[in-house]
Amino acid sequence: MKKTDIGAAWRGLANCKGCGIRETALFADLTEGDFSLIHLPIDEIVVAPGAALYHVGDEPQALYTVRSGLVKLVQYLPNGGQRIVRLLRAGDTAGLEAALGEPYRHTAIAVHPVLTCRIPRAVIQRLSEETQHLHQQLLRRWHQAVERADAFLVELGTGSARARVARLFLTLIDEQDDCDFFGREDVGAVLGITTETASRVVAELKRQGVLDESRPNRFHCDRAALRALADGP
Amino acid sequence: MKKTDIGAAWRGLANCKGCGIRETALFADLTEGDFSLIHLPIDEIVVAPGAALYHVGDEPQALYTVRSGLVKLVQYLPNGGQRIVRLLRAGDTAGLEAALGEPYRHTAIAVHPVLTCRIPRAVIQRLSEETQHLHQQLLRRWHQAVERADAFLVELGTGSARARVARLFLTLIDEQDDCDFFGREDVGAVLGITTETASRVVAELKRQGVLDESRPNRFHCDRAALRALADGP
DNA sequence: CGCGGACTTGATGTGTTTCAAACCCGGTGG
DNA sequence: CCACCGGGTTTGAAACACATCAAGTCCGCG
Numbered sequence: 001m002k003k004t005d006i007g008a009a010w011r012g013l014a015n016c017k018g019c020g021i022r023e024t025a026l027f028a029d030l031t032e033g034d035f036s037l038i039h040l041p042i043d044e045i046v047v048a049p050g051a052a053l054y055h056v057g058d059e060p061q062a063l064y065t066v067r068s069g070l071v072k073l074v075q076y077l078p079n080g081g082q083r084i085v086r087l088l089r090a091g092d093t094a095g096l097e098a099a100l101g102e103p104y105r106h107t108a109i110a111v112h113p114v115l116t117c118r119i120p121r122a123v124i125q126r127l128s129e130e131t132q133h134l135h136q137q138l139l140r141r142w143h144q145a146v147e148r149a150d151a152f153l154v155e156l157g158t159g160s161a162r163a164r165v166a167r168l169f170l171t172l173i174d175e176q177d178d179c180d181f182f183g184r185e186d187v188g189a190v191l192g193i194t195t196e197t198a199s200r201v202v203a204e205l206k207r208q209g210v211l212d213e214s215r216p217n218r219f220h221c222d223r224a225a226l227r228a229l230a231d232g233p
Numbered sequence: 234m235k236k237t238d239i240g241a242a243w244r245g246l247a248n249c250k251g252c253g254i255r256e257t258a259l260f261a262d263l264t265e266g267d268f269s270l271i272h273l274p275i276d277e278i279v280v281a282p283g284a285a286l287y288h289v290g291d292e293p294q295a296l297y298t299v300r301s302g303l304v305k306l307v308q309y310l311p312n313g314g315q316r317i318v319r320l321l322r323a324g325d326t327a328g329l330e331a332a333l334g335e336p337y338r339h340t341a342i343a344v345h346p347v348l349t350c351r352i353p354r355a356v357i358q359r360l361s362e363e364t365q366h367l368h369q370q371l372l373r374r375w376h377q378a379v380e381r382a383d384a385f386l387v388e389l390g391t392g393s394a395r396a397r398v399a400r401l402f403l404t405l406i407d408e409q410d411d412c413d414f415f416g417r418e419d420v421g422a423v424l425g426i427t428t429e430t431a432s433r434v435v436a437e438l439k440r441q442g443v444l445d446e447s448r449p450n451r452f453h454c455d456r457a458a459l460r461a462l463a464d465g466p
Numbered sequence: 467c468g469c470g471g472a473c474t475t476g477a478t479g480t481g482t483t484t485c486a487a488a489c490c491c492g493g494t495g496g
Numbered sequence: 497c498c499a500c501c502g503g504g505t506t507t508g509a510a511a512c513a514c515a516t517c518a519a520g521t522c523c524g525c526g
Contacts, residue, residue, distance in 0.1 A: 077391065079464060085383045097376060100372055102376065105380060132362075139332070139375065143375065145375075145379045146338075146379055146382055149382035149386065150318045153316065154318065157390045157425055158310065183505090184504075184505065192390055193482075194482075196506085199505055199506060203506060428472095428473090429474085429516080430513090430514060432473060432474060449523090468525100469525085470524095470526105471523090472522090473520105474521070475521090476518085476520095478518105481515085482511105483512075483513085488505105488508095490503105494499105495500085495501100496500095
């Protein structure tokens with residue numbers, strides 16, 4: 001609760017047309033003409049680990065396209081604990097509910113350093129009235145959000161702690177079998193297990209050579225071994 | 234897999250304008266004029282318990298508005314098991330992905346006898362191009378689906394088996410504190426626990442007088458007691 | 467009447483939680 | 497430079513909840 005909110009730094013105005021990840025992002029299929037409809041600035045923002053993009057219940061002023069890094073969507077439990085309900089990476093959209101004028105349902109926190117584009121709600125509404133393209137994209141994003149949510153429930157909420165951890169690594173791993181991981185407390189909040197169990201499992205996988213920690217929380221993984229663990233008991 | 238698909242019976246053509254639950258359903262804010270855009274029949278269908286509205290991977294021909302009864306959305310696990318990822322009731326929409334032309338991501342199965350309206354995909358696409366109203370509703374439905382998914386994860390995937398069962402009852406209970414419940418196997422699939430544990434917990438709650446089984450799988454519940462259990466250990 | 471399916475119950479084992487303590491490491495200040 | 501602290505991680509031992517395997521019961525139904 002007392003986490004510093006410092007760490008959100010303005011980086012400049014976004015140049016959407018020339019954006020490197022546009023084809024996978026919300027503005028994917030906007031046309032030249034569509035861009036002229038944007039009359040509010042889209043800011044590029046750098047968010048430091050631990051800082052929030054927005055908080056649950058906030059007035060929805062904007063939604064965010066993640067350009068790099070990792071964002072966790074957190075929901076707080078009545079008992080004070082927290083549960084991470086989704087993880088967002090490059091190309092994903094955070095705070096979609098802002099497009100509907102609904103208050104944010106989660107708190108979005110940067111896990112790794114995050115580069116993001118802040119798109120004001122007014123821009124979305126304007127575009128979504130004027131162009132079918134964006135409307136389709138919005139629907140697709142919602143669809144994607146549901147799929148992710150279901151996947152979280154099925155993949156990360158089922159089976160033994162070891163299997164869950166293995167599946168989590170498999171969802172985070174890159175093409176070189178490397179993986180930027182995060183704190184054990186967060187692992188627990190994602191998988192619905194305790195911090196200690198998360199730590200035990202990760203430590204054990206390191207000992208077994210399935211994981212190799214090149215730097216703190218940076219792992220090289222044995223993909224095959226992880227897959228075997230993912231469905232085993 | 235071999236569940237009979239019998240039990241889906243045509244009941245007639247829907248009269249959307251006069252529909253009793255329209256204000257809560259997908260067609261909530263369509264105008265008189267909008268209805269004239271519907272050129273394909275909307276069927277009213279009765280689905281018997283255990284029968285499917287559609288199967289995972291099916292070509293998306295239609296989406297469904299649930300008018301009464303209870304529908305489960307099921308996802309199958311690699312190991313052959315299954316997990317129920319959402320429960321739908323009167324006013325809810327099943328198979329939203331059809332509006333996007335995406336294949337169904339779940340299998341939708343009637344738990345209690347279900348009365349449903351089958352809305353062909355073409356109708357949705359036509360309407361969604363012609364009227365902002367429906368478009369907004371579609372977005373809202375997606376939003377709702379995500380909220381449900383998150384609630385499933387947080388409420389039904391956290392805490393002890395007893396707490397989860399209590400929360401499940403609280404989500405199903407009606408204003409008279411009555412509750413149409415369902416098989417223990419399904420309870421397990423919803424909560425991520427085994428059939429036996431589900432049975433044990435329900436049986437124990439019956440003995441404690443928290444639940445009173447008036448007829449098979451029809452319960453009168455002590456709401457206060459359930460709420461106490463819901464966050465307790 | 468006897469069968470099958472869903473529910474209940476018991477005994478046992480194991481995985482996970484819990485409570486505690488030790489550890490490692492980067493940072494701070496003497 | 498080193499002592500010291502604090503947060504995150506690891507590890508241990510004991511308690512507990514849940515899974516598992518295996519009967520047994522209670523229906524409805526042919």
